[in-house]
Amino acid sequence: MAERIKKIALLGNPNAGKSSLFNHLTGLRQKVGNFPGVTVERKSGLTKLNPNEEVQIIDLPGTYSLYPTSLDERIAVNALIDTNNKDYPDAIIYILDITHLERHLLLLTQLMDLHFPIVVACNMNDIAEQQNIVFDDKKLEKTLGLKCIKINGRTGAGIEQIKDSMSAILKENSTLTSTSFFPITEKEKDVATELQKIIPARNDYHALQLVHHAKKSTFLSQENKIAIEKIIEQNNFNSIDAQLNEIMQRYELFSPIVRDVLRKSFAKAKSITDKIDAVVTNKYLGPIIFFGLMLFVFQAIFAWSTIPMDWIDNKFTALSMLIKSILPENILSRLLVESIIPGIGGIVIFVPQITILFLLITLLEEIGYMSRAVYMFDNIMQKFGLNGRSIVALISGGACAIPAIMSTRTISNQKERLITILVTPFISCSARIPVFAVLIGFIVPSYKIGIFNSQGLVFMALYLIGIIAALTAAYIFKKILKAKESSYLMLELPEYKMPHWKNVFYTLNDKVSSFVFGAGKVILLVSLVLWFLASFGPPKKMKEAVAVATIESSLMQYDSATTNLHIASKKLEASYAGILGHIIEPVIKPLGFDWKIGIALITSFAAREVFVGTISTLYSIGKDADNLTIKEKLKQEKNAAGEPVFSMPVALSLVLFYLFAMQCMSTLATVHRETKTWKWPIIQFLYMSGTAYIVSMFVYQILK
Amino acid sequence: MKNITTLHLGESAIITEYSDNAVACKLMAMGLLPGASISVVRKAPFGGAYYVRTENHYVALRRNEAKHVLITNG
Structure with missing residues (x-):
């Protein structure tokens, strides 16, 4: 039984229906990781060919031939020709779209010449039928000398036969068919x-x-x-x-x-794709539809997510209160109530927004719209040193820069790919939403301008500034960086199809859980560290702070509640977090930030949304008003002179800082993995945060 | 030799050959074969990419890629 588990690679052209087959074969037993060295998604999963035989299925990136033009295609080819590659397969399931049979035979016959055992899955029979195509699978089987099985990616018909045939050819282990379609010169x-x-x-x-x-x-x-x-x-x-x-x-x-x-017998009538594209890629209507769709996406994120987000917020606050009332007051119960529960709450609250955004982006991708957007904007993108394919990264950047940067793998030109990676984090990601949401209230009061809400308009403006920043930066990089190779578009515009809900489900499940368990871990850890820093300090200083605050309070004749508040705030100032904040205060003072904001800047480097958690922790420690909303807490915050800390200029300066600064460890780590050097993440950090510092200082100094 | 950038929208012609080998490799692998009938369906806004189709392939090409697709009026 010590036998090594056999590896079966899933291969085919892009848009052949590979992911549907993969999902049918592996179901929820799939694992999403990365191919070593690059962040191209590597999906693998176990499947039982029969009760006694389990194999590993590896979903290799789609490619048209063994001659790749992009990084993800190259990964597929490497796995097939490098015998030491960890994904080098024992056998292949080749998925073939019979409505494009001719083209799909190219890669298949190349694989045959590499002498891999192959089972051919013939997909798209339903569409072939609609197009009056009659396909003779037995004849193909005979000519190629390979097992050819008709499947249906939607219903899963034919999957069992694929498994049986695979099991059979793995056992055979015989010398392979000598059919070749390439006489070597x-x-x-x-x-x-x-x-x-x-x-x-x-x-x-x-x-x-x-x-x-x-x-x-x-x-x-x-x-x-x-x-x-x-x-x-x-x-x-x-x-x-x-x-x-x-x-x-x-x-x-x-x-x-x-x-x-x-x-x-090709139907002469225009296909559905022709009809849709006549409108959707129309010279004038196309871009309007595109921006309309984007507007809808962002509207959906804000409008549809409020109810679940409020619900989550209330439940977590209620849970905190409940536990507080049950448990005795001690260090552990404080850790739970003040740090762990709000920390987890701060992660879960993003789930509705991330789910909606990824759902819509995945749907656009599934139905085939994304490649139309690439086609329409390629020319404009090129003017900024980007590639049409960059538009997918820039849109996904609205959700999270990490998957967006991963999506650049389809860009074949290294310069265009690098520029896309460098500027994508300027697009306002979902992690900035809570920061903006908290601070926008300080910039403008909420009122109606026509059908629009004033704060909604500011939100829009912030997104727009992010887009402009990304394009401007791209243009500058285009002028600075040297191109080493020619750049291509050559993009297939697949026929429109109804989304496979199963595929949408698996993609969503994968993206959302990788946020909750990936980014979430960091966020939780940071909130723990922060709680510790804010609750403890050098013992001598902490004691002194309490003593001073007590004396001051009695001199001022404070009532007991105010005395407690005063003591708490003096203690915080003496804590480790306070010390850290004070250290960086001189640097951030020109931006209008005090030491408390300084603490939040430091902790939110883990992830921007930590800012809100930090601020709420900083202002809720020692206070009874746990259930006050963060906004109200901030409004009450006064500096030594009795002026509100969060004045309009400070809030604006802070919003702009978060808009531009590279405040995300995980993104930098991704860029490092993707570019294989520390040079680019460092450059990215310096230029983005430098921009943020200068812009914020400029705005604050003018407005204050 | 004419190439597809000289075609009017909707006009079709037959692909004869490619004048660049790298473009040829990629486009042939994508199914655009010499002998196939090709037409320019539309062009992207702002002087952008060409939306071309053969019998059953839809492909977007830049102008400098499209000019390597040589045609004869069929």
């Missing part, structure tokens, strides 16, 4: 033979692949790369010409098969 044969003298390869075609990919390979040693370079030179081997020749050869040989197994 003399020169290629020579190159492959040379290569096999230095690196063991499965066969000539595998050797040839290693040569094609040597230059951009991440797994070959430097020595081997140089050796391969030599082989290429000696044989006068032109990789791109050979690739083109191979692709043409393959099409030539398998095109007759397509005519043999497919009977199509």
Whole structure:
């Protein structure tokens, strides 16, 4: 039983229905991680082929051929040609869209030449039927010499047969079909033979692949790369010409098969996609619809999330009060009531907004709209040094910069990708919403302007400033950075389809839980540390503070409640958190921030939303008014001169600071992983936070 | 040789070959094969990308990619 668990890779062109098949095979037993070294999402999961045989399914990124143009495609190719890769499969399930059979055979025949055991899943039979395409799976099976099974990605029909066939070919372990659709040329044969003298390869075609990919390979040693370079030179081997020749050869040989197994009578009538696109990608209407959709998305986030958010807020406050009344007053009960419960509450309260945002973005992606947005805005994006595909990152950035930065993997040009990564965090993410929401009340009072609410308009303005900042920064980076390679669009616009609700569910489940358990852990930890810092200090100083406050109170003839408040605030000032805040106060004073805000700036570096938690902790410690809303607490806050701390200029300066500053550890960590250096996250931190500091200082000094 | 940027909206022609090998590799892998009938369905706003279609593939191309798709009036 010590046998190693077999790995089955799921492969296919983009939009072939790979994720549906993956979800059917693995269900909730899937694990989302990252491919080593990059943040391209790596999905894997266990599935039982039969009661006694369990295998691991790996969902490799979709690609059109073994010749990748983007990072995620390259990851799929690496897993197939690097025999030491941890995802190097024992067998492959190839998913094929029969309505685009010809194109889908290209990658399949390449995989056949790599001599992998393959089971072919033929998808989109329902759509084929609608298009009057008759598909003969038995004939395809015979011609290719591979098991071909009709499946339905929506209903899951055919999945059991896939499992049975996979189990069978894993057992067979026989030498594979010799059907090939690529007669290798003399020169290629020579190159492959040379290569096999230095690196063991499965066969000539595998050797040839290693040569094609040597230059951009991440797994070959430097020595081997140089050796391969030599082989290429000696044989006068032109990789791109050979690739083109191979692709043409393959099409030539398998095109007759397509005519043999497919009977199509293309309907002349315009397809639904044509009709939708005539409106949605219309020169004038298209952009209007796009901005309308975005407006709807943001409206939805705010309007639909208030009720669940208020509910969560109330429940957590009630829970705190309940526990406080039950447990005896001691250090542990205080930890629970003042730190842990509000900490968890502060995470859970974001779930409604994040869910709605990801739901809408996932839906737009699923139905095929996102690639239309890419098509419409590619040209404008290019003017700013970005790529049409950057629009997906910029939109997702409205939810969270981390998945947004991960989505840049589809951008083939490294410069455009880097710029997208660098500027995306300027887009106001959901973590800034609570900070803005608390502070906006101090900037403008709430009143109606026509159908709009004044505070809603300020919110809009903040988002707009974020977008402008991102584009401006992109333009500056475009001028500074050097381009090393040419940039491509060449994007497939898949036919519109109804969303697969199952896929939407799994994606949402994955994104929301990774927020709650990923970012949430950090937030909770920070709130614990903060509670400790704010509750304890050097014992001598703390005692002194209490003594001084008591004397002062009796001199001022305070009543007992005011005395307690005064003591609490003096204690906080003497605590570790107070000391830390005082240390940075001179630096942030020009921005209008006092030491308490300073504490919040430090702690919210973990994640911006921690600001609200910090502020509420700072002002609720020792007070009875736990159930006052944060806003009311802040309004009561006065400085030594009796003026409100949160005046309009301070609030505005603070909002702008949060808008521009790189206040997110997790994003920086993601950028590091993505760019594989510390150079870019450091540059990103410095330029964003520098901008924030200058803008806030400027605004505060003018308005104060 | 004419390329698809010379086509009027809605006008169709036959792809003969590509004048750039990298573009050829990618577009052929995406299913745009020589011999196929191609038409420019629309152009993106602000002088942007070309929305082209063959029999059953819809693809967005930049102008400098589209100009490598050579055609003959079919």
